[in-house]
Amino acid sequence: MAILTENECRTLLKKVLSYSKADECQVSIYSSDSANVRFARNNVSTSGFISSSSMAISSAFGKKLGVITLNDYSDESIQKAVKRSEELAQFAPENPEYMPMLGPQTYPAHGQTFVEATAAITPAQRSKWVEDSLNIAKQNKLTAAGFLQDSQASSAMMNSKGLFVYNKGTNVNFSATMRTADGQGSGYVTKDYNDVGKMDVAAFSAIAAKKAAGSIGAKAIEPGKYTVILEPAAGIVLLEQLYGSLDARSADEGRSFLSKPGGKTRLGEKMVDERVNIYADPTNPELPATTYDGEGMPLDKMSLIEKGVVKNLSYSRYWAQKKGVKPVPGAANIIMEGGTQSLEDLIKGTEKGILVTRLWYIRPVDPQTLLYTGLTRDGTFYIENGKIKFPIKNMRFNESPVIMLNNLDALGKTERTVSGESSQSALIPPMRIRDFTFTSLSDAV
Numbered sequence: 001m002a003i004l005t006e007n008e009c010r011t012l013l014k015k016v017l018s019y020s021k022a023d024e025c026q027v028s029i030y031s032s033d034s035a036n037v038r039f040a041r042n043n044v045s046t047s048g049f050i051s052s053s054s055m056a057i058s059s060a061f062g063k064k065l066g067v068i069t070l071n072d073y074s075d076e077s078i079q080k081a082v083k084r085s086e087e088l089a090q091f092a093p094e095n096p097e098y099m100p101m102l103g104p105q106t107y108p109a110h111g112q113t114f115v116e117a118t119a120a121i122t123p124a125q126r127s128k129w130v131e132d133s134l135n136i137a138k139q140n141k142l143t144a145a146g147f148l149q150d151s152q153a154s155s156a157m158m159n160s161k162g163l164f165v166y167n168k169g170t171n172v173n174f175s176a177t178m179r180t181a182d183g184q185g186s187g188y189v190t191k192d193y194n195d196v197g198k199m200d201v202a203a204f205s206a207i208a209a210k211k212a213a214g215s216i217g218a219k220a221i222e223p224g225k226y227t228v229i230l231e232p233a234a235g236i237v238l239l240e241q242l243y244g245s246l247d248a249r250s251a252d253e254g255r256s257f258l259s260k261p262g263g264k265t266r267l268g269e270k271m272v273d274e275r276v277n278i279y280a281d282p283t284n285p286e287l288p289a290t291t292y293d294g295e296g297m298p299l300d301k302m303s304l305i306e307k308g309v310v311k312n313l314s315y316s317r318y319w320a321q322k323k324g325v326k327p328v329p330g331a332a333n334i335i336m337e338g339g340t341q342s343l344e345d346l347i348k349g350t351e352k353g354i355l356v357t358r359l360w361y362i363r364p365v366d367p368q369t370l371l372y373t374g375l376t377r378d379g380t381f382y383i384e385n386g387k388i389k390f391p392i393k394n395m396r397f398n399e400s401p402v403i404m405l406n407n408l409d410a411l412g413k414t415e416r417t418v419s420g421e422s423s424q425s426a427l428i429p430p431m432r433i434r435d436f437t438f439t440s441l442s443d444a445v
Contacts, residue, residue: 059085
């Protein structure tokens with residue numbers, strides 16, 4: 001099935017609400033078409049196409065809520081689902097944190113989340129891109145594995161208070177790992193865009209191939225504190241631990257790195273280098289996102305960290321009411337301002353250091369300091385006198401993004417990247433960091 005249009009969603013959701021007898025009722029619907037090609041050992045292994053749609057009906061009586069999901073939109077099924085959600089609500093205990101549903105809202109204009117060319121990708125195009133990637137692997141005597149996926153989706157929400165929102169979007173994602181014949185060298189690349197015109201599979205595959213070939217014969221160096229250059233794919237997995245933790249409730253309740261004694265928080269305090277500016281902007285043309293959250297609250301441009309100072313924490317509607325402040329929804333996307341230098345410029349300006357392609361297997365150590373541990377992989381290199389001298393064996397790190405951003409030495413140009421841990425995209429610059437802590441060696445490639 002094709003994704004639902006705005007008019008189709010509006011008509012369907014109105015029908016659902018017409019059956020409701022609850023004090024409040026909210027209905028959301030999500031539909032998507034997604035196609036993919038997977039390859040491994042230099043051959044295509046699977047391809048697929050998934051078309052799906054689902055609806056969630058939330059019925060409330062006072063502070064008692066019942067929710068049911070369905071994917072059969074016949075009149076009979078919808079009526080049964082509405083009735084069942086109301087029965088579940090009557091059986092449910094009262095939720096002391098329940099907030100009444102929102103009425104009509106005013107939203108910023110969407111960016112270009114939907115691109116026709118991305119929605120129109122054909123099986124032949126997917127095959128050609130994968131062929132290009134595999135040819136690069138074979139030409140360099142490497143073994144490649146990867147995944148190519150494109151999708152289009154629409155979402156809508158309507159409630160009995162008069163709220164209605166709708167958006168549609170597209171995405172194309174490519175990732176590839178290339179290994180040397182002996183399995184000792186490895187390179188990786190991952191990219192995603194709304195606009196397929198920005199996806200250059202051959203060029204990105206060449207990056208992975210170069211990393212793999214360059215990482216042959218890795219040498220062991222002593223763990224310790226080093227200057228590192230984190231490429232965006234490496235930096236994002238630590239940065240997302242920081243901006244994903246900018247939550248008022250956990251800070252107020254003493255469970256966060258933002259907590260202070262006596263129930264106070266570090267909101268408004270300078271916590272990192274003054275060159276750090278992180279914000280959300282769903283209308284950004286390089287990273288367009290939805291302009292409403294899961295409750296229908298409007299999302300607009302919002303500063304999170306400005307010149308190193310924590311400017312905003314997210315407040316749920318319940319917690320905002322409890323604290324007597326305005327609710328602040330979570331960010332729809334994340335953008336970190338960068339500098340003017342390229343990655344090559346950062347390398348040239350490094351006397352001694354380590355270039356990190358990717359970090360993975362990220363695990364929390366201490367939430368009060370945002371201390372995390374993880375490993376490098378898929379291409380780690382020693383830098384000396386502004387040049388990459390030799391590949392090094394992978395290492396485990398123990399580091400906090402707060403400490404990391406206090407040890408910031410230089411920022412490169414911001415670029416779109418995607419997290420290998422959460423699959424979330426962001427605009428992140430490469431970063432040169434002083435005194436990054438490596439604690440042990442790893443034999444993994």
